[in-house]
Amino acid sequence: MEFNGVNFDTYLKNYPNEEGYFGRYGGAYVSDELKKAMAEITEAYFTICKSAKFINELRRIRRDFQGRPTPISHLERLSNKLGNVQLYVKREDLNHTGAHKLNHCMGEALLAKYMGKKKVIAETGAGQHGVALATAAAYFGLECDIYMGSVDIKKQAPNVARMKILGANVIEVTHGLATLKEAVDAAFDAYAKDYENSIYCIGSVVGPHPFPMMVRDFQSVVGIEAREQFTQMTGELPDAVVACVGGGSNSMGMFSGFLNDPVDIYGVEPLGRGPKLGDHAATLQYGEEGIMHGFNSIMLKDENGDPAPVYSVASGLDYPSSGPEHAFLHTLGRVKYDVVTDDETIDAFFELSRLEGIIPAIESAHAVAYGMKLAKKMGKGSVLICLSGRGDKDMDYIIEKYGIR
Numbered sequence: 001m002e003f004n005g006v007n008f009d010t011y012l013k014n015y016p017n018e019e020g021y022f023g024r025y026g027g028a029y030v031s032d033e034l035k036k037a038m039a040e041i042t043e044a045y046f047t048i049c050k051s052a053k054f055i056n057e058l059r060r061i062r063r064d065f066q067g068r069p070t071p072i073s074h075l076e077r078l079s080n081k082l083g084n085v086q087l088y089v090k091r092e093d094l095n096h097t098g099a100h101k102l103n104h105c106m107g108e109a110l111l112a113k114y115m116g117k118k119k120v121i122a123e124t125g126a127g128q129h130g131v132a133l134a135t136a137a138a139y140f141g142l143e144c145d146i147y148m149g150s151v152d153i154k155k156q157a158p159n160v161a162r163m164k165i166l167g168a169n170v171i172e173v174t175h176g177l178a179t180l181k182e183a184v185d186a187a188f189d190a191y192a193k194d195y196e197n198s199i200y201c202i203g204s205v206v207g208p209h210p211f212p213m214m215v216r217d218f219q220s221v222v223g224i225e226a227r228e229q230f231t232q233m234t235g236e237l238p239d240a241v242v243a244c245v246g247g248g249s250n251s252m253g254m255f256s257g258f259l260n261d262p263v264d265i266y267g268v269e270p271l272g273r274g275p276k277l278g279d280h281a282a283t284l285q286y287g288e289e290g291i292m293h294g295f296n297s298i299m300l301k302d303e304n305g306d307p308a309p310v311y312s313v314a315s316g317l318d319y320p321s322s323g324p325e326h327a328f329l330h331t332l333g334r335v336k337y338d339v340v341t342d343d344e345t346i347d348a349f350f351e352l353s354r355l356e357g358i359i360p361a362i363e364s365a366h367a368v369a370y371g372m373k374l375a376k377k378m379g380k381g382s383v384l385i386c387l388s389g390r391g392d393k394d395m396d397y398i399i400e401k402y403g404i405r
């Protein structure tokens, strides 16, 4: 299929290009020292992703450890309530550790093992990526250093405990605002000092090349499974596919399975409290081109051109940029990006719980909220939603802030 001059039959092979660009977005804006490290990872990845041994080992891990394939569930009661459109969810909440993040963490840690590295390093904000990586490190017997701002450490006590139980070192970052951005900087510094022994494991399809490509490839299992399962279940393709976009990994995994199909694809960003800068994290909707954390993409900027403060009820979505591939697909028009508010999200959180017996992560509830709106608009057909994770982590917060609806 051709779309605005891009041939999607060969898209996944041709994008990114050798320098890590999706059109004008992507690249590797890092120090010369780290450029060497990135080149080493790229080379190892290209060798390994063609190796039958690596592929078979990853397949075995996905089946025997992660519990894949995860199912697709038909949301019959919710669909009936909304009208004639049939809604379906791809159940990444049933992936081990309760979200899609383990898909790329197991891949990255397996790569680390093949490269002979002793340690994995990462930052974490809400702690979800830290927990997934600590799980992968425990599985492979790797050391694991997780950098986390002191503000987040206080807020996310259960995830800090999980990481420690799994054997990871949680390293407190106290400078600046002591949240995610400082944690990223500290983790990158630590990695730059020790890249011979360690590997940086990024938490989404962001960062310098090759990470956006690698994380997409590791997450593509979601889209590959979903396409096969959906066509087996219904005899056809879905009319629309929907996923939430923070950095953009669960969505890129899901979308990659359908880019070459006559399927409408929607990425959902958090509009939070509203369209004023600081009240949302709807990067592609309101942002402009810029470089941060080693890659060129679309980002939300403050008046000085620095990453703007962002807000979302979902801590996994409050990032002031998105992966370069999303910026590319947005510019191309192949994927449509739209928003839902906190309030619409919370409604969807309770609807899915009450009508279907599935408590979604607040991040995933954004995709559900959009799928529900789309169903009303479409009138007929089918919508497949990526349910990126389960909501156990969010229950205390929801009850405290919104009560039982």
Ligand SMILES: *Cc1c(COP(=O)(O)O)cnc(C)c1O
Pocket (backbone or CB within 6 Å): 099, 100, 101, 128, 203, 204, 205, 244, 245, 246, 247, 248, 249, 250, 251, 316, 317, 361, 363, 364, 388, 389, 390
């Ligand atoms: C981290 C997270 C997200 C957002 O990350 P992406 O890279 O955009 O997928 C979405 N859902 C859940 C459950 C998460 O933990």
